[in-house]
Amino acid sequence: VEVKTGGIVESDKLPSDVRKRAMDAIDALGKRVTVGDVASKAGLQLSEAQKALQALAADTNGFLEVSDEGDVLYVFPKDYRSNLTAKSFRMKIEPLLEKAKLAGEYLVRVSFGTTLIASIVIVYTTIIAILSSRSEEDNRGRRGRSYDSGFSFYFSPTDLFWYWDPYYYRRRRVRKGGMNFIESVFSFVFGDGDPNQEIEEERWKLVGQYISSNGGVVAAEELAPFLDVETPNKTDDESYILPVLLRFDGQPEVDEEGNILYRFPSLQRTATPQRSGRKEYVGKRWTDWVGQVERFLQEKKWQFSKTSSSERALVIGLGGLNLFGVIVLGTMLK
Template sequence: MASISTCLTLLPKSRLFTTKPSVSLKFFPGIQTLTSCPTSPRKTGNFFRPRVSFPVVKASLDVGSNSIRPGGAVETDKLPSDVRKRTMEAVDALGGRVTIGDVSSKAGLNLNQAQKALQALASDTNGFLEVSDEGDVLYVFPKDYRAKLAAKSLRIRFEPWVDKAKAALEYLVRVSFGTALIASIVLVYTTIIALITSRSDEDNRGRRGRSYDTGFTFYFSPTDLFWYWDPYYYRRRRLRTDDDEKMNFIESVFSFVFGDGDPNQGIEEERWKLIGQYIASNGGVVAAEELAPYLDLQTTNGAMSDESYVLPVLLRFDGQPEIDEEGNILYRFPSLQRTASSQRSGRKEYVGRRWSDWVGGIEKFFREKKWQFSKTSSSETAMVFGLGGINLFGVIILGAMLKDTAAVTPSGFIKFVTDIFPLLQIYAGSFFAIPLLRWFIIRQRNTDIEKRNQVREQFARALELPDLSLRRKLLSARDMAQKTVIGPDRIVYSTDRDLVEQDYEAREWDRRFREIEKSE
């Protein structure tokens, strides 16, 4: 199998740090990574000038047997759905040409997750790689990469149907619980009336041992619940939420008992997005005090001396501590300093009062939402509470009446109600026990949320009005910030271009550098 390899050498540049891309090309058939070309110091005058080499990509002219073929394994299917969706959203937002750091900061993913997701997407959508003159690896995707991925992956094609099925099941559960309240009231009070009527007939006729049967027959089909079915429920629910409209009675019953779900669902993803975007917009160098408004600290006391709370951020975005000239500890995130986007980074004059204006689209601090007991209105809550009370009262009365008739063998409708009476008791009791328990839990949760929000807000205010030491620390972080934009002019290798052409360009680069060295 014929192959062509390229080895480029560059003069070293003045940089505060050196990044070493660790991209794996195992998903790309016919592409292999080679070790750096052997280099040796070259003597120029009285100085030894080392030649800097970067990882070389070897592309084969032949396509191996492990190539992606129709019907073969789809690498994207191995990713968690959440990671895949967030990665694709970041790729779309950044224009389809990204670095690992771009996706990590935009989607809030850790660097390993972003790298694996980009490799899988590029493999399945005919994306290609670009390598810069400093060894940075960029991922470039075609505009129709989503269509290509959907055509290859059955999982992605069926995901919308699965989501609709889940939404339908959730709605059916909500409808069933509200319907059960109406059904319970009807059954309980119909049985009470039937027992009273039977006793009255028995007293009038003077008979004993008569079975308590009113002639009623009971038939229930699960398909009756679909009378409430609305295929556009969630669409209407969102519209009602936007217009502050009230929910219907069936929904309000479920909301009163079980609530409306976690208001902070998915908020951890938003937290990491905020942190990643804040670091990237500040040139990849920040102080611990700048990260505090987005993290969970119990108190502001001791935060200045103990900065261990930034460790999760360092691990997620591959950060490292550095000491400035004044002895302040700052945190650099090299991967977030290399970007394919030309967005401007924060400048050092944006410190203090103007910090709140500069933050712009990024939230000043991470705010958790408080839990609500129920989104129902006061009138709807009163109606649900009243019907629940009527049902509970009826169950208590019916229980006493059934005990009086325990020696008699009922039949028909009354026998059916007697058999399911324990379920009616559980339903009537839990109808108030569950909301009461939720009320205590929500009260404690909201107290904790309020404390955390207050601490984060205090850190954010400290950044708006920093003292002298904090101001100098923030200015030092802005001075150390860097933002390297990798434009098309800095690309020296691409898997999308002809290999022979790139080999010629590489040799031409090397010839020009040799001429420059000789002229010095």
């Protein structure tokens, strides 16, 4: 069954993050997927995954198939990305906007260190000029007024914009090697950002992949290492699994031995045939054979700034030098 719509690009209605994660999951799974496949691989809610698949299939000449088990599969052509880009003006300009945004944020970060150096040069040049002209009182007054604008520039309200750089750590993380001095000024003052800012996305990816690889049936204690459980004793209260049930449409059930298990029917429907034989493994037996899926979520240590000791000493020294010069210049201008 081929999925078609009118002239509207349905994928443009999706949030960019949802569309990107869904497309990455489709590529990773061989372009033949179920809703559960995409939800577990991308860590999306089932409703988000379903809307994304429907929109992408409608825009890229994708079609539906029914598997031997009766599951609905979304099948995408090999060139579905290029087909979508050709239709969507939004996808054409998004890379350009992202590059422009990164370039602008880089200029903001670099300008902070540049302004520090420029301020030092301006302040001490002004001090030298005032000292050299003290023999003439009128000339000293004119020079004091002429350099007043340089002093106010140092405290310009536009400096407040330097406090905002939401993607600073993300870009620093993918770069290799150290940072230059101009960048180290920003890093020393404002830090390198939270290394765990994308931890929720990573959490749901791991949870979804774990459940899916385990055949869609798990015990609560298996998911505890991925979730925020305050103390080990609190695992007796399985309320911490409720967000997982809501996100992946799970439901509790009791086995023959009286144990509470959680079944996720949508994550049991898969287009990957080699996983069909794993549905019987439940509970601790899962750890006997699984190897390719992470078994816990580990947060990264938050180091405020990755500047070296020599870089920090240089930034502190220049900052102190600038502050001293500003105080001296302010006294001279009174």
